[in-house]
Amino acid sequence: MIKAHIASAAAGAFFAAAALASGPALAQQKLILKASDVHPAGYPTVVAVEDIGKKLEKATNGRLSVQMYPSMQLGGEKEAIEQAQVGAIAFARVSVGALGPVVDELNVFNLPYVFRNTTHMQNVIDGPIGQDLLDKVTNSGKGLVGLAWMDAGARNFYNTKKPIKTMADLKGMKVRVMGNPMFVEMANSMGGNGVAMGYDQVFNALQTGVVDGAENNPPSFVFDNHYQVAKFYTIDEHLIVPEMVVFSKKIWDTLSKEEQALLVKFGHEAQQEERKLWEVYEKQAMDKAKAAGIQIIEVSDADKKAFQDAVKPVWDKYGPKHADMVKRIQEVK
Ligand code: GTR
Numbered sequence: 001m002i003k004a005h006i007a008s009a010a011a012g013a014f015f016a017a018a019a020l021a022s023g024p025a026l027a028q029q030k031l032i033l034k035a036s037d038v039h040p041a042g043y044p045t046v047v048a049v050e051d052i053g054k055k056l057e058k059a060t061n062g063r064l065s066v067q068m069y070p071s072m073q074l075g076g077e078k079e080a081i082e083q084a085q086v087g088a089i090a091f092a093r094v095s096v097g098a099l100g101p102v103v104d105e106l107n108v109f110n111l112p113y114v115f116r117n118t119t120h121m122q123n124v125i126d127g128p129i130g131q132d133l134l135d136k137v138t139n140s141g142k143g144l145v146g147l148a149w150m151d152a153g154a155r156n157f158y159n160t161k162k163p164i165k166t167m168a169d170l171k172g173m174k175v176r177v178m179g180n181p182m183f184v185e186m187a188n189s190m191g192g193n194g195v196a197m198g199y200d201q202v203f204n205a206l207q208t209g210v211v212d213g214a215e216n217n218p219p220s221f222v223f224d225n226h227y228q229v230a231k232f233y234t235i236d237e238h239l240i241v242p243e244m245v246v247f248s249k250k251i252w253d254t255l256s257k258e259e260q261a262l263l264v265k266f267g268h269e270a271q272q273e274e275r276k277l278w279e280v281y282e283k284q285a286m287d288k289a290k291a292a293g294i295q296i297i298e299v300s301d302a303d304k305k306a307f308q309d310a311v312k313p314v315w316d317k318y319g320p321k322h323a324d325m326v327k328r329i330q331e332v333k
Contacts, residue, residue, distance in 0.1 A: 033066050033090035033251065036080040038199045040071045043223060044277035045093045045150050048270040049245060052091075055266045064259060066091065076198035078179060085143035087250030093150065095243045097178035102144075105136045106244075108322035110182050112311040114329060115240040118153055122275065124332050125149040125242050129325070137246060145247040148267035151278045152217050154237035158226065159213025160206060163297050164234040167191055167306045176202050176214040182318055186238070187215075190310045199224075206230055215239070218285035219278075227289055234297040236307055245270065
């Protein structure tokens with residue numbers, strides 16, 4: 001009697017589990033999609049991904065939602081990419097600088113001065129090239145779906161030692177760059193010593209003198225607090241590197257076609273929303289840097305040209321394999 005009772009309870013549990021795994025029941029299950037960003041709450045990329053979550057929640061009657069983990073709570077960008085690959089998180093918002101070593105085709109955007117200016121970059125990511133590269137990520141077999149692009153303006157050098165006015169001032173400086181050999185070689189070709197390091201370590205490295213400087217856009221420099229230790233910011237715009245929101249393929253495959261379509265739609269919208277937020281944030285960052293007494297150095301066109309000429313070895317080494325794509329990029333107005 002007791003035995004029979006246990007057996008029927010076990011069978012009941014089995015059927016309950018089977019019912020849960022079936023289509024309509026699965027559709028009712030709530031799924032919280034975790035998202036990681038190295039930047040703090042309020043940063044344009046963080047807000048844009050959170051807004052994808054709000055829209056998803058509404059459109060799926062609460063079945064899908066997003067839980068954002070900002071401020072490197074889940075680690076740096078390398079970690080975020082790996083966590084998305086194994087399905088531990090759903091969204092990783094990362095720089096193409098960090099993603100290039102995983103999906104090599106993206107490295108074309110990591111060539112210094114490949115874009116004429118940020119408007120050129122925006123036109124490229126909004127057009128067929130942008131879509132092709134999102135698809136390259138999705139079809140790379142690396143466990144990621146390329147969902148959307150994000151703007152990150154132009155990157156500039158900053159340091160704790162002295163104003164960098166010309167390339168000669170970079171000589172011998174230990175400069176943190178993103179974890180990608182292309183950037184180490186870029187910094188070296190300009191006369192510095194490139195040190196590849198995760199973003200999660202930069203503030204500490206600047207503070208302790210492990211590096212003399214780093215390079216980044218104004219919002220990262222200011223809102224991630226690097227400006228508290230590095231007092232010299234040189235507007236040289238050596239890199240314009242867009243960012244991507246990638247989604248875990250493992251989690252993607254558990255979603256319905258309709259849900260996937262919603263993600264694609266809201267991803268596109270997030271790309272435009274982030275851009276507007278970015279414009280405002282970039283200005284706020286510069287104002288905050290000025291108010292904090294940061295010395296901002298404008299580089300003359302002639303000196304910019306010297307930086308540009310110096311990176312020829314990077315192009316010689318990495319340019320040829322991306323030649324077709326570089327040509328397509330250059331043709332974009
Ligand atoms: C920022 C970017 C981050 C991260 C960081 C870095 O501009 O938004 O995704 O890549 O740069 O330098 O590592």
